[in-house]
Amino acid sequence: xxxxxxxxxxxxxxxxxxxxxxxxxxxxxxxxxxxxxxxxxxxxxxxxxxxxxxxxxxxxxxxxxxxxxxxxxxxxxxxxxxxxxxxxxxxxxxxxxxxxxxxxxxxxxxxxxxxxxxxxxxxxxxxxxxxxxxxxxxxxxxxxxxxxxxxxxxxxxxxxxxxxxxxxxxxxxxxxxxxxxxxxxxxxxxxxxxxxxxxxxxxxxxxxxxxxxxxxxxxxxxxxxxxxxxxxxxxxxxxxxxxxxxxxxxxxxxxxxxxxxxxxxxxxxxxxxxxxxxxxxxxxxxxxxxxxxx
Numbered sequence: 001x002x003x004x005x006x007x008x009x010x011x012x013x014x015x016x017x018x019x020x021x022x023x024x025x026x027x028x029x030x031x032x033x034x035x036x037x038x039x040x041x042x043x044x045x046x047x048x049x050x051x052x053x054x055x056x057x058x059x060x061x062x063x064x065x066x067x068x069x070x071x072x073x074x075x076x077x078x079x080x081x082x083x084x085x086x087x088x089x090x091x092x093x094x095x096x097x098x099x100x101x102x103x104x105x106x107x108x109x110x111x112x113x114x115x116x117x118x119x120x121x122x123x124x125x126x127x128x129x130x131x132x133x134x135x136x137x138x139x140x141x142x143x144x145x146x147x148x149x150x151x152x153x154x155x156x157x158x159x160x161x162x163x164x165x166x167x168x169x170x171x172x173x174x175x176x177x178x179x180x181x182x183x184x185x186x187x188x189x190x191x192x193x194x195x196x197x198x199x200x201x202x203x204x205x206x207x208x209x210x211x212x213x214x215x216x217x218x219x220x221x222x223x224x225x226x227x228x229x230x231x232x233x234x235x236x237x238x239x240x241x242x243x244x245x246x247x248x249x250x251x252x253x254x255x256x257x258x259x260x261x262x263x264x265x266x267x268x269x270x271x272x273x274x275x276x277x278x279x280x281x282x283x284x285x286x287x288x289x290x291x292x293x294x
Contacts, residue, residue: 177270
């Protein structure tokens with residue numbers, strides 16, 4: 001009997017989607033079946049959800065990736081992310097309320113057809129690391145220019161990632177938090193300067209303010225680098241100082257695979273109600289005491 005095709009529905013920005021895709025590969029591996037990864041296309045999406053891991057259909061050995069075209073209203077109806085938590089469908093697992101559970105928990109559950117959630121745990125990534133590394137690099141090569149692909153390997157540079165964006169809203173500032181200058185300076189004080197220091201940020205003005213006491217060589221904002229270009233640049237760095245961002249985490253993960261030092265904040269978020277446990281503590285990452293803007 002042919003095993004059923006399982007489905008994982010995507011949501012969020014590139015960093016969130018990469019964790020969801022890693023979970024899809026995990027499902028494919030442990031269930032020995034094909035997994036369909038879906039992102040229904042809608043006109044009225046929140047801004048960060050427009051940054052998708054992929055922009056067209058493609059397939060790999062384990063997963064089929066599809067963006068649904070069609071009518072906006074129909075997509076809203078078929079996308080379980082548009083429903084409230086505790087979705088009543090018996091064939092759906094909804095893990096939005098528990099984003100940091102490890103694979104040991106999921107392995108105890110009976111199989112269902114559809115899955116939604118964040119699945120943000122480094123152990124999922126470790127289980128499917130070869131698949132994710134190959135797939136991300138393949139997509140980077142497809143989506144960056146020839147000039148960007150020739151990033152020099154003849155000098156050592158470090159990346160500092162600064163996240164502001166939606167974290168500056170009053171509610172998110174008290175939950176997710178905005179890392180202050182002390183966190184970044186704490187890392188820089190214990191490490192010698194490399195040949196070049198590059199800043200990647202979603203807020204040029206805010207990043208300059210945070211790093212007013214830090215020397216750097218280049219700074220890139222969202223108008224300067226695409227998601228893929230930013231990931232590519234981070235993957236080439238010899239040191240990555242991450243923000244409390246899943247996108248930042250993935251940039252650090254790619255760089256670490258090539259031998260880089262990676263630093264992440266601990267705790268990852270400001271509010272204790274968002275405790276991630278050890279979900280983001282990828283083996284080899286250096287946990288650095290975080291501090292946040294008031």
